[in-house]
Every structure is written in C-alpha cells, then in structure tokens.
Amino acid sequence: MDEHHRRNQIFSIIAVACLFLFLLSMHLYADDYQIRILNNIALFIILAVSYNLINGVTGQFSLEPNAFVAIGAYTSALLTLTPAEKQMAFIIEPIIWPLSVIHVPFFLSLIAAGVVTAFFGFLMGFPVFRVRGDYLAIVTLGFGEVVRVVANNTQTITNGPLGLKGLANYTNLWWSWGIAAFTVFYIARLVRSSYGMAMKAVKYDEAAAESIGINAFKHKMLAFTTSAFFEGIGGGLLAHLITTISPTLFTFFLTFNLLIMIVAGGLGSITGSVIAAVVITWGGEALRVVEEPIRLGFIEIPGIPGMRMVLFSLILVLVMIFARQGLMGTREFTWNGLFRKIRAWTHRTAKES
Amino acid sequence: MDFSLIAQQLINAVSLGSLYGLIAIGYTMVYGILRLINFAHGDVMMMGCFFAFYGIMIFSMPWWLSFPIAIVLTAFLGILIDRGAYRPVRNAPRISALITAIGVSFFLENLGLVVFGGRPKGFPRPEIFGGIYTFGDIRFLGLSIWVPLIALVLLSGILFLVYRTRVGRAMRCISYDMETTRIMGVDVNRIIAITFAAGSAAAAAGGILWAMKYPQINPLMGIIPGLKAFVAAVLGGIGNVVGAMLGGLILGMAEILLVAIRPDLSGYRDAIAFGILILILLFRPTGLMGEKLPE
Numbered sequence: 001m002d003e004h005h006r007r008n009q010i011f012s013i014i015a016v017a018c019l020f021l022f023l024l025s026m027h028l029y030a031d032d033y034q035i036r037i038l039n040n041i042a043l044f045i046i047l048a049v050s051y052n053l054i055n056g057v058t059g060q061f062s063l064e065p066n067a068f069v070a071i072g073a074y075t076s077a078l079l080t081l082t083p084a085e086k087q088m089a090f091i092i093e094p095i096i097w098p099l100s101v102i103h104v105p106f107f108l109s110l111i112a113a114g115v116v117t118a119f120f121g122f123l124m125g126f127p128v129f130r131v132r133g134d135y136l137a138i139v140t141l142g143f144g145e146v147v148r149v150v151a152n153n154t155q156t157i158t159n160g161p162l163g164l165k166g167l168a169n170y171t172n173l174w175w176s177w178g179i180a181a182f183t184v185f186y187i188a189r190l191v192r193s194s195y196g197m198a199m200k201a202v203k204y205d206e207a208a209a210e211s212i213g214i215n216a217f218k219h220k221m222l223a224f225t226t227s228a229f230f231e232g233i234g235g236g237l238l239a240h241l242i243t244t245i246s247p248t249l250f251t252f253f254l255t256f257n258l259l260i261m262i263v264a265g266g267l268g269s270i271t272g273s274v275i276a277a278v279v280i281t282w283g284g285e286a287l288r289v290v291e292e293p294i295r296l297g298f299i300e301i302p303g304i305p306g307m308r309m310v311l312f313s314l315i316l317v318l319v320m321i322f323a324r325q326g327l328m329g330t331r332e333f334t335w336n337g338l339f340r341k342i343r344a345w346t347h348r349t350a351k352e353s
Numbered sequence: 354m355d356f357s358l359i360a361q362q363l364i365n366a367v368s369l370g371s372l373y374g375l376i377a378i379g380y381t382m383v384y385g386i387l388r389l390i391n392f393a394h395g396d397v398m399m400m401g402c403f404f405a406f407y408g409i410m411i412f413s414m415p416w417w418l419s420f421p422i423a424i425v426l427t428a429f430l431g432i433l434i435d436r437g438a439y440r441p442v443r444n445a446p447r448i449s450a451l452i453t454a455i456g457v458s459f460f461l462e463n464l465g466l467v468v469f470g471g472r473p474k475g476f477p478r479p480e481i482f483g484g485i486y487t488f489g490d491i492r493f494l495g496l497s498i499w500v501p502l503i504a505l506v507l508l509s510g511i512l513f514l515v516y517r518t519r520v521g522r523a524m525r526c527i528s529y530d531m532e533t534t535r536i537m538g539v540d541v542n543r544i545i546a547i548t549f550a551a552g553s554a555a556a557a558a559g560g561i562l563w564a565m566k567y568p569q570i571n572p573l574m575g576i577i578p579g580l581k582a583f584v585a586a587v588l589g590g591i592g593n594v595v596g597a598m599l600g601g602l603i604l605g606m607a608e609i610l611l612v613a614i615r616p617d618l619s620g621y622r623d624a625i626a627f628g629i630l631i632l633i634l635l636f637r638p639t640g641l642m643g644e645k646l647p648e
Contacts, residue, residue, distance in 0.1 A: 145624065146624045267448075309463040320456065
C-alpha cells in the first residue's frame with residue numbers, strides 16, 4: 001500500500017463520477033448518432049481490453065475474437081428473443097427444442113453469453129495452446145472461420161445465413177459503459193494480481209517462467225478463458241445494439257479492427273487499449289469525410305468509398321515499422337505517475353520563469 | 354459409386370489440389386527462409402488475377418501475352434512488398450512481422466476494393482482451356498487437365514531453382530542460419546527478394562488458373578484460397594516445396610471427397626482445412642515431409 005493510496009482512491013471516484021455526469025448529459029442532450037458512437041466506443045473498449053489480455057499481457061498472439069463475439073452474440077440473442085419471435089424467424093427449419101422455449105431477461109442473457117463463450121474458449125484452449133507463435137495465430141484464425149461456417153450451416157440453432165433479426169434494442173449507454181468500466185476494472189485487477197504477474201512472465205520467457213514453477217499452460221488458459229468471457233458479453237451487447245446479426249457480421253474484419261487497436265495502443269497496456277479504442281472508433285467515424293465528396297469552391301473531389309480501411313491498414317503497417325511499442329508500450333496510467341508528471345512539469349516551468 | 358464417377362471426382366480433386374499446391378509453394382518458400390507467414394500471399398495471388406484481367410480487357414492483349422506479363426508484375430509486387438513492409442521489420446520480434454503481414458494483406462484487399470471495385474468480374478477463359486472433353490461417361494473441362502500439368506512444370510522449375518542453382522543454395526543456407534550466411538558474403542536481402550519473386554510468381558500462376566476455373570474475380574478472392582494453401586503448406590511440412598504440393602493435393606482430395614460422399618455437408622467444406630490443420634498440429638506438427646519442429 002503506498003502513501004497516496006487514499007488520495008488515489010478519491011481521484012478514481014471523482015473520475016468515475018465525471019464519466020457518469022458526462023454520460024448523463026449525453027443521454028439527455030445528444031442525438032441518436034452521437035449515442036450510437038458512444039455505445040460503439042464502449043463496446044470496443046470491452047473487446048479491445050479483453051483481447052489485449054491474451055495477446056498483449058500473456059503474449060499469446062491469437063486471432064479469434066470474431067469467433068468469441070459471434071458465440072456471445074448468438075447466445076445472448078437466442079435467449080432474449082421470445083418463443084413466438086423465434087418461431088417467426090426460423091422459417092426454413094424450426095429451432096431445436098430447449099432454445100425454442102427459453103426466454104430470459106437481458107442481463108441474464110449477457111451472463112449466459114459470457115459463460116457459454118468462456119466454455120468454448122476453455123475447450124478450444126486445449127488444442128490451441130499446444131502450439132505457439134505463428135501457428136497459434138493461424139489455428140485461432142481457423143477457429144474463427146470454423147465458427148462462421150458452423151453458424152452458416154446449423155440452420156436449427158442459428159437460423160443459418162438468414163441470421164436473427166428484430167432483437168430488442170436493450171444496449172444503452174448505461175449497459176455498455178457500465179460493463180466497459182467493469183471490464184477495465186476487473187482486467188486491471190487481474191493483471192496486477194499474482195496471476196497477472198505470472199501471465200507477464202509467460203510472455204517474456206516461457207521457459208524461465210516454467211523453471212520457477214509457473215504453470216504456463218494454466219495461465220494461458222486463464223487469460224484465454226477470461227478474454228473469451230468478456231468478448232462473449234461484448235458480443236451480447238453488440239447483438240442488442242445493432243439488433244440484427246448474421247454470420248457475415250463476424251468475419252476477420254472485426255478481429256482486424258481490434259488488432260489495430262491493441263497494437264496502436266501498445267500490446268500489453270490496458271490504458272493503451274482503452275485510448276486506442278476511443279480514438280480509433282471515434283476517428284473511424286471522423287474519417288468518413290475521406291469517403292464523402294469534398295467541395296472546394298467550384299471543384300468537387302469525389303469521395304472514395306472504402307478509403308478508410310486502406311488508411312487503417314496502412315496505419316497498422318506504419319506503426320509496426322516506426323513505432324513498434326505503440327502509444328503506451330506496456331506502461332499503464334496511474335495517479336502517482338500523473339502527479340509525478342505534473343510535479344516535474346511545474347518544477348520545470350518554475351525554474352524557467 | 355461407379356468407376357466413371359470416381360474418375361470424374363479424381364480429376365476434380367487433382368485439379369483443385371494442384372491449385373492449392375501452387376499457392377502453397379509461395380507460403381512454404383517464404384516461411385522456410387524467414388519464418389514468416391506471409392498473410393498477404395493470397396492477396397498477391399488476387400493481384401495477379403487482376404493484372405491478367407486488365408491486360409486482356411484494357412490493353413486487349415492475347416492471353417498468352419497477358420498471363421506471363423501478369424506473372425512478372427506479380428513477382429515484382431512480391432519484391433516490392435518485401436522491400437517496403439517486411440524488410441524494415443526483419444530484425445523485430447516475429448510477432449511484429451506477422452502483424453505487418455496482416456496489415457499488408459488488408460491493405461491489398463481494401464486497395465483492391467477501392468481501385469477495382471467490389472463487384473465480381475467475369476474472367477475470360479481462353480478457348481484452349483475451355484474445351485469440354487468426354488471419355489465414355491467422364492466429362493471434364495480441358496482446364497482440369499491443364500492445371501496439374503502446368504503445376505507440375507512450375508513445381509519442377511522451382512525445385513530446379515532451389516536445389517540446382519547457386520541462388521537456391523543460398524536460400525537453403527539462409528533457412529538454416531541467416532547471420533552465418535550473411536557473414537559468408539551472400540547478399541541475403543537479394544536472395545530473399547528472389548524468394549518472394551518466385552513465390553509470388555507461382556501464386557499468380559495459381560491465381561490465374563483459379564480465376565479461369567471459377568471464372569470470376571474480386572478483391573477478396575484471395576482470402577480463402579490463401580488460408581487453405583497455408584494449411585496445405587503446413588500439412589506437407591512447411592519449408593518443403595514438394596510437401597506443399599503434396600499437402601495441396603491431399604487437401605483438394607479431402608474437400609472433393611466430402612462433397613461427393615456427403616453432399617448434405619458441403620456447407621462445411623471451408624471448415625475441413627482447419628480441421629485438418631488442428632489435427633496435424635496436434636499429432637504431427639512437422640507435417641508429412643517436414644523435419645524441423647515449429648519454433
């Protein structure tokens with residue numbers, strides 16, 4: 001416990017209160033488009049921070065979040081649709097029995113989404129963590145493809161390519177930001193715990209970690225399953241935010257977006273993931289200008305649709321070449337660090353004047 | 354299943370398999386030397402198809418001129434990608450190189466969407482490849498015979514390059530130990546550029562054949578064949594050129610068999626490759642013909 005513990009706690013509470021007031025004012029005064037962006041930001045914070053746990057903190061480079069988000073989204077959606085709605089939606093083949101009658105409230109469906117996804121992550125971890133490095137990346141990428149193919153073909157569970165439509169729009173600012181805050185809090189605590197230390201040890205040198213008695217496989221599994229749990233909840237939120245899901249939604253594009261976020265923020269830094277999720281989600285919207293026609297006096301430059309993704313992929317390559325550490329490296333934001341910075345800065349300006 | 358049906362499916366399987374094999378050669382060569390999964394390989398193949406397409410459509414070249422030019426251009430594209438994106442991260446951790454490769458892959462796909470447009474384009478099929486032949490009950494496209502033949506010729510060419518030339522010897526040296534090879538006075542970057550050129554050329558050839566087989570091209574066409582070709586490379590033992598071709602043939606066989614035996618499961622066709630991949634990595638991570646262990 002350091003000397004500033006109490007002060008830091010107070011500042012944390014103030015920060016949370018500020019976030020709450022900000023959200024409240026947005027809730028009251030912002031238009032639908034702005035609220036949609038805010039929801040997206042919260043969603044990407046959840047997904048990026050939990051993806052970072054396995055890729056950045058534990059150093060196991062994997063490419064499966066689209067699979068986890070898909071599992072979570074389908075689980076949650078199938079549980080909140082009423083039996084009547086499900087009967088209407090499954091026009092080609094009827095839905096199988098237990099799913100056809102179950103109907104639970106939104107919150108329970110999110111928990112279920114997390115648990116089911118974590119279970120799939122757990123099962124998948126056994127084959128996946130027998131390999132490392134590039135092979136791990138390819139196997140997890142393959143898992144993502146398999147989930148998509150299965151979702152396309154299991155007509156009686158997922159409604160196949162038709163997907164699920166007309167989900168209730170439950171995801172609002174409070175759900176998305178509440179869960180985002182919880183995710184960041186929980187994963188930050190986990191990373192600082194002895195489990196988190198062990199995960200970092202596995203990242204830097206697996207053999208050395210094993211030699212001091214850390215069970216690498218166990219900690220990889222823990223990170224992976226935890227990551228899956230939150231990705232699944234994120235999937236549930238996503239489903240009830242956009243209200244229509246189908247297998248085409250969960251392609252590698254989703255994983256790619258998250259990958260840019262955690263890489264640009266700094267692999268291993270929760271703070272970095274949060275900042276990158278905010279900036280990139282917001283920036284992605286702001287960058288829509290490049291896709292719209294620009295008017296300069298009499299000349300009109302036609303917009304180029306799809307240009308944003310070109311820019312994003314270029315950014316990813318450039319970050320890798322010129323700024324491999326990303327924004328934050330593996331550093332984290334702390335109140336102590338902030339005050340140290342402020343003190344150093346005031347000290348310097350006082351000297352100069 | 355009677356004989357003619359089996360023969361028919363066999364022709365299809367060999368033809369599909371040699372396409373996977375051709376694309377897999379590029380993966381396996383680059384991985385063998387740099388330990389890098391060139392994620393952009395499938396997209397390089399796509400670019401090759403578009404070069405050939407525009408050669409015929411815009412510059413009205415005959416196919417026998419357009420295809421070789423497209424292959425050469427794709428080889429240069431391979432060199433360019435290596436020079437611009439992979440060489441700067443060569444001494445970085447391998448994960449950085451992998452992320453760069455993913456970035457290049459997305460860059461090519463999205464650039465393709467912007468420049469070529471997302472709508473699929475019909476790919477011309479020259480008459481020589483388009484004929485339909487009949488032997489008793491067996492009917493097949495001329496292309497199905499051309500594909501394995503062309504694959505065999507290209508495979509021999511690459512085997513000659515790797516095992517019978519000085520450049521090939523340098524490639525094999527780099528795959529053992531890049532630093533020592535450099536000390537021995539080999540221009541490592543040049544050899545790597547040649548590797549990329551050869552792999553990309555094989556991919557372009559595979560891609561053009563692919564485009565004629567399924568006469569349609571679009572900027573995202575490289576993703577699935579690229580992934581499957583990678584699986585083929587792992588299956589055959591990554592780093593081994595003959596293994597890549599063998600892996601491609603086995604994968605093609607497995608897919609055609611599934612569709613032939615259980616047509617109701619044909620929707621799962623794209624998942625087979627990854628099922629095979631997981632089994633291989635679990636039980637024989639070095640692949641069928643590989644020697645080295647992964648990492």
